[in-house]
Amino acid sequence: MQKRDDNKARCRRCGDCCRDGGPALHHEDLPLIQDGTIPLTSIVSLRPGERAYDQPAQTILPLEAEILKIKGRDGKWTCAFYSPEGRTCGMYDNRPIECKVLFCHDIDPLAQMYTKTRLTRADLLPEGHPLLELIAEHDEKCDPKHMEKLAMAARKGDAEAGTALKEMVIFDMEVRRLVPEKSGMAPEMNDFLFGRPLRVLLRSMHITIYEMGDSIRFGFQA
């Protein structure tokens, strides 16, 4: 979110901030999730160690804590609830707290509350939920920081790191294939349950995954 230097200190509802990305969700937004205004299929979990755009800092930083965020659309971060045609928000009257607080001419109110009262997956999945154990195992085996280290080493030709990265990516892909298949859950739930696929995180490091039967290979771009 850029601080826009137009002299008029009121929101013109231009939608630029919605195109920059949807909001992270906070405890104040819980009723919107509970009443289905924001379905879990519209949420993506960003896990600690992932690099993500920090609105107040206006740069990409590794996350220190988990964030739940409204998904993007059309392969971009443009908020899934934003209609580019009508330049409107699909839930403007009930929009999440960050959207209410955000004002591009004065980002201090957003900065003040940005890291406070953030929702996490644990807030939305009840204790004893059958997938909690698998989510914890996935977080441990597919840790974004570890993935990044392995990817950097693999790029330099470290075969052991390449093998470990391959095992990590295959586990991530298998979890995302099997959970919807066995549970009947919508595949769109995967981004909430397990965060962004590792293949997406690797793409941002200019590494492409090619599937070859039961295995994969990496393509390292400059």
Ligand code: SF4
């Ligand atoms: S707050 Fe968002 S919608 Fe309002 S003027 Fe700024 S960029 Fe546009």
Ligand code: SF4
């Ligand atoms: S929820 Fe509405 S106001 Fe908030 S970013 Fe999305 S489209 Fe914009």
